[in-house]
Amino acid sequence: MPFAVEQLKSVATEQLSKSETIKLRNKHIGQACQLFYRTDPLKIVRGQGQYMFDEEGTRYLDCINNVAHVGHCHPEVVMAGAMQMATISTNCRFLHDELVQCAKTLTGKMPPSLSVCFFVNSGSEANDLALRLARNFTKRQDVITLDHAYHGHLQSVMEVSPYKFNMPGGEKKMDYVHVAPCPDIYNGQITDKMHPDADLAKLYAQPVEDICTNQLAKGQGVAAFIAESLQSCGGQILPPPGYFKAVYEAVRSNGGVCIADEVQVGFGRVGSHYWAFETQDVVPDIVTVAKPMGNGHPVGAVVTTPEIAQALQATGVPYFNTYGGNPVSCAIANAVMRVIDQEGLQQNAKKLGDYLLDECQQLKKEFECIGDVRGVGFFVGIELVQDRDARIPDTKSARWVVNRMKQVHKVLVSSDGPNDNVIKLKPPMCFNRENADEFLMTFRECLTTLMQDKLVAAVDAAKAKANDRISSAAADTLANKTKLLERHDRLIKSV
Numbered sequence: 001m002p003f004a005v006e007q008l009k010s011v012a013t014e015q016l017s018k019s020e021t022i023k024l025r026n027k028h029i030g031q032a033c034q035l036f037y038r039t040d041p042l043k044i045v046r047g048q049g050q051y052m053f054d055e056e057g058t059r060y061l062d063c064i065n066n067v068a069h070v071g072h073c074h075p076e077v078v079m080a081g082a083m084q085m086a087t088i089s090t091n092c093r094f095l096h097d098e099l100v101q102c103a104k105t106l107t108g109k110m111p112p113s114l115s116v117c118f119f120v121n122s123g124s125e126a127n128d129l130a131l132r133l134a135r136n137f138t139k140r141q142d143v144i145t146l147d148h149a150y151h152g153h154l155q156s157v158m159e160v161s162p163y164k165f166n167m168p169g170g171e172k173k174m175d176y177v178h179v180a181p182c183p184d185i186y187n188g189q190i191t192d193k194m195h196p197d198a199d200l201a202k203l204y205a206q207p208v209e210d211i212c213t214n215q216l217a218k219g220q221g222v223a224a225f226i227a228e229s230l231q232s233c234g235g236q237i238l239p240p241p242g243y244f245k246a247v248y249e250a251v252r253s254n255g256g257v258c259i260a261d262e263v264q265v266g267f268g269r270v271g272s273h274y275w276a277f278e279t280q281d282v283v284p285d286i287v288t289v290a291k292p293m294g295n296g297h298p299v300g301a302v303v304t305t306p307e308i309a310q311a312l313q314a315t316g317v318p319y320f321n322t323y324g325g326n327p328v329s330c331a332i333a334n335a336v337m338r339v340i341d342q343e344g345l346q347q348n349a350k351k352l353g354d355y356l357l358d359e360c361q362q363l364k365k366e367f368e369c370i371g372d373v374r375g376v377g378f379f380v381g382i383e384l385v386q387d388r389d390a391r392i393p394d395t396k397s398a399r400w401v402v403n404r405m406k407q408v409h410k411v412l413v414s415s416d417g418p419n420d421n422v423i424k425l426k427p428p429m430c431f432n433r434e435n436a437d438e439f440l441m442t443f444r445e446c447l448t449t450l451m452q453d454k455l456v457a458a459v460d461a462a463k464a465k466a467n468d469r470i471s472s473a474a475a476d477t478l479a480n481k482t483k484l485l486e487r488h489d490r491l492i493k494s495v
């Protein structure tokens with residue numbers, strides 16, 4: 001029996017005190033390894049569905065874990081992995097039914113031209129192989145990526161990740177990498193405010209076309225354009241409709257191929273479709289998938305056309321990956337895809353994602369600090385600003401909200417984007433109405449407190465300025481705002 005209660009209990013309780021865990025981590029784990037909430041880190045010992053539990057049994061609502069796609073420790077996924085592990089785990093140089101069934105199901109979810117799979121262990125590996133396939137197919141080296149993009153931690157993919165190489169200590173950009181602007185119409189290089197009547201998709205696609213034609217004129221050309229179908233690290237960016245169509249056309253007409261990174265956003269997260277690239281009505285040449293595919297187990301894949309796959313075979317250098325495509329990983333991925341369908345999780349993402357977005361739009365009407373609310377399905381971004389008209393990012397407030405949500409409300413959200421001012425939501429797909437309401441109520445409390453704190457600071461500043469005497473007009477405004485915030489308080493308490 002793989003899951004004896006006693007066994008489960010022993011792994012779901014602490015083996016070390018939290019302070020000992022921190023001490024050992026500080027000593028033996030590279031300090032460059034990221035740690036959430038570094039000043040007060042969480043020790044998570046157990047997960048179930050959309051919840052995580054710390055060593056004291058405190059429950060946290062997980063609004064950020066797009067890896068635990070069908071829910072932490074989903075029994076069907078756990079059972080599929082355990083049974084296969086207890087049967088055989090070996091490499092894909094042997095025939096195995098889980099491998100071919102996984103490839104069949106995965107390609108069955110893609111447009112017909114994308115019918116061939118290569119299995120890997122992570123998103124980084126998937127993108128590394130995608131670049132290799134593209135370079136081999138086109139016999140070119142240059143790659144176009146988007147500003148703020150992240151495609152993984154391997155050397156090859158760090159090179160196409162401005163999110164990393166543009167950091168103060170990052171390695172410099174390679175000559176064969178070209179960075180096009182991120183199609184962020186709210187706070188990017190070209191915004192809907194600057195160009196209210198323009199075709200923003202066309203304006204953002206133009207730099208990609210220019211890079212292609214310039215490189216062709218130099219006799220080099222471009223091997224590939226790589227982009228997330230919705231940019232997550234860039235701050236939950238939804239490109240304007242028509243953007244990918246225009247970009248793909250420019251890249252292909254100049255002899256390059258198009259890679260869609262669906263590592264974060266695939267497998268039904270967007271609700272309306274199974275893949276996020278479908279929201280833009282395009283068909284990539286190569287698609288990379290990972291994170292949600294294994295629901296916490298390391299598995300990924302590159303899906304491409306027979307022509308691109310055949311070009312790799314023609315090199316005579318075989319592809320082999322010790323763990324990529326092993327029966328355990330494939331059994332798990334098969335279970336994940338089954339659960340998404342059986343439990344209607346894509347439909348859930350659509351229904352509840354719409355609800356979350358609508359409610360966040362309502363919050364935007366009430367709270368000036370929300371500059372923009374955007375998203376699709378369970379991929380939502382709430383951009384906090386200091387000044388709504390000027391769209392000045394409010395990094396400090398975003399970080400404050402993330403911490404307060406965790407500290408006070410035990411709700412886990414994160415912030416991201418070039419200014420780290422976008423509150424990101426990408427919960428497990430089993431997130432329900434009650435969870436959405438819990439997020440909304442606690443987020444409202446944070447925003448109310450934030451505004452109150454800001455008001456107090458404003459009163460103090462006004463007092464200081466007027467030598468302890470506030471002008472009556474200023475006092476009136478502040479009194480009105482205070483009343484409004486008291487109303488928010490009452491609303492929170494009444495839920």
Ligand SMILES: Cc1ncc(COP(=O)(O)O)c(C=O)c1O
Pocket residue numbers: 121122123124125127150151152153228232261263264290291
């Ligand atoms: C869009 C995207 N691509 C690729 C990766 C790399 O995936 P992994 O961490 O599994 O190597 C990530 C990881 O965060 C990602 O967000």
